[in-house]
Every structure is written in structure tokens, then in C-alpha cells.
Amino acid sequence: KAGVTQTPRYLIKTRGQQVTLSCSPISGHRSVSWYQQTPGQGLQFLFEYFSETQRNKGNFPGRFSGRQFSNSRSEMNVSTLELGDSALYLCASSSWGQGNTGELFFGEGSRLTVL
Amino acid sequence: TQLLEQSPQFLSIQEGENLTVYCNSSSVFSSLQWYRQEPGEGPVLLVTVVTGGEVKKLKRLTFQFGDARKDSSLHITAAQPGDTGLYLCAGAGIGNTPLVFGKGTRLSVIA
Numbered sequence: 001k002a003g004v005t006q007t008p009r010y011l012i013k014t015r016g017q018q019v020t021l022s023c024s025p026i027s028g029h030r031s032v033s034w035y036q037q038t039p040g041q042g043l044q045f046l047f048e049y050f051s052e053t054q055r056n057k058g059n060f061p062g063r064f065s066g067r068q069f070s071n072s073r074s075e076m077n078v079s080t081l082e083l084g085d086s087a088l089y090l091c092a093s094s095s096w097g098q099g100n101t102g103e104l105f106f107g108e109g110s111r112l113t114v115l
Numbered sequence: 116t117q118l119l120e121q122s123p124q125f126l127s128i129q130e131g132e133n134l135t136v137y138c139n140s141s142s143v144f145s146s147l148q149w150y151r152q153e154p155g156e157g158p159v160l161l162v163t164v165v166t167g168g169e170v171k172k173l174k175r176l177t178f179q180f181g182d183a184r185k186d187s188s189l190h191i192t193a194a195q196p197g198d199t200g201l202y203l204c205a206g207a208g209i210g211n212t213p214l215v216f217g218k219g220t221r222l223s224v225i226a
Contacts, residue, residue: 004157033213042218043158043203056213090157097211103148104205104214106157 002027004093004107012113018079021110025072025093031055032074033097033104034066037088046089049074050097078112086114118142119206121217129225131193136220138204139186145207147180147187148214152201194224 005024013019025032033056034046045058049068066076072093078085088111092104120139128134138147146165150158162171164180164187171178175198177190191198201221205214 035216043216045213045215048213055211058213092157103160103163104150104158106159108155108157 004091004105006089006091006107006110008110009108010111010113012115013081014115015081015083017081018077019081019112020075020077021089021091021112023074023076023091023093023107025074025091026105029093029095029105030072031094031097032068032072033092033094034074034076035090035092036060037090037109038086043090046076048097055097081114083114086112088112119204119215119217121202121204121220123220124218125221125223127223127225128194130195134191134194134222136189136191136202136222137186138188138217140206141185142206142208143184144215145184145209147184147207148205149178149187149189150203150205152203152219153199158201158203191222194222196224196226198222199224 007022031050033048035043037043046060047066048056052068063079068074088109090109091107094102094104096102122137148163149161151161152158162178167182167184169180175192179188201219203219204217
């Protein structure tokens with residue numbers, strides 16, 4: 001079956017702009033989690049959506065937001081971009097969500113560069 | 116806040132050597148996962164350990180969960196260039212709490 005698909009793969013923005021990233025989970029998976037990966041901080045949890053409801057949220061400012069649609073596809077938005085937002089944004093899907101011993105299936109990520 | 120410390124951060128070895136990567140925390144985890152991430156790709160699950168003291172083997176890779184479920188190790192025997200990548204450990208807490216990831220160990224195996 002198809003894996004997790006993230007779009008776009010690469011994008012360049014300038015400070016102050018906003019960006020929307022998209023994630024299509026594996027068919028049948030109801031949980032989508034978003035992570036920010038940087039060389040200095042590693043993978044940091046942004047939020048998790050399960051059946052269209054935000055179930056968990058990490059310690060990121062309100063500029064970071066997300067949503068999940070009825071078909072389980074998810075989007076995350078970052079407003080008023082800052083240089084420090086440059087990172088690889090990873091989406092992960094799973095059947096039953098975080099907190100279980102189930103596997104997280106990651107997409108290839110969206111690499112955001114903020115100039 | 117649960118934290119996972121991985122060591123070493125970087126490791127460069129010759130093909131055929133053995134190595135061990137460590138993942139430590141002061142917190143107890145209900146389970147612990149190891150992922151490998153290759154350049155340009157997302158992390159891929161290697162193993163999940165659930166029981167304290169558990170040992171799992173995956174070909175040349177041996178994973179161990181500490182008795183107190185606070186730490187884990189990954190041992191690779193006779194490393195090969197195909198083992199090159201970023202190895203990440205991730206701990207699961209209680210309930211629907213999100214996985215906590217270590218910062219990773221970047222392994223380079225030179226032929």
C-alpha cells in the first residue's frame with residue numbers, strides 16, 4: 001500500500017510569510033503526528049490529530065497550527081515565519097495513534113528554508 | 116518532561132567493526148522504539164521493546180531494554196556501509212502521550 005505522502009518536499013520562504021504543509025497518511029490510519037527536525041534539537045513533537053481531533057500538542061508557539069480532515073489527510077500551517085523555523089517537517093501516521101506500542105510510519109518530510 | 120539522551124552523537128567506524136549506541140533517561144517508559152533514518156528519508160522503525168530486560172535481535176543488530184525500563188542499547192556486529200544512517204530511540208510514556216525522541220546517533224561505516 002502507498003506510504004505517507006508529504007507535499008511539498010522543498011520550499012523556500014522569507015521571514016514574515018506563512019506556509020502550509022500537507023500530509024496524506026497511509027490508507028486506514030486515523031492518527032497523524034507532526035514533528036520538526038533540526039540538527040540541534042532533533043525530532044520535536046508538534047501535534048497529533050486522531051479522527052479530526054487534536055489529541056496532543058507540543059511546546060511550540062501559536063504560530064504553529066494544524067488540522068485534520070475527514071479523510072485523515074492533515075495540514076500544518078506556520079504563520080509569521082522566523083529564521084529559526086527552517087527545518088525538516090515530518091509527518092507520521094499510525095493506526096491507533098501515539099501512546100501505543102504501534103509503529104509510526106513517517107513521510108519523507110518537507111524541508112522548509114526561511115530566508 | 117521526559118528526556119532521552121543518546122550517545123555517542125557521532126560515530127565513524129571501519130567496515131567489520133562492532134559498535135554500541137546508548138539511549139538513557141531518568142524516566143520510565145512503557146516501551147521504547149529504535150528507528151533508522153537515511154538521508155532524504157523519514158525514520159523507519161527497526162524494533163519495539165516492551166519488557167524490562169528484553170533483548171531482541173534483528174540480523175546483526177541486538178537491542179536491549181534496561182531492567183528498569185529507563186535505558187536501552189543497540190549493538191551492531193560487523194558493521195557494513197549499509198548500516199550508515201541516523202539511529203533514533205523513542206520512548207513511549209503512559210496513556211496517549213506522544214513519543215519522546217532522542218537526538219540521535221549519526222553512524223558512518225566506511226568500506
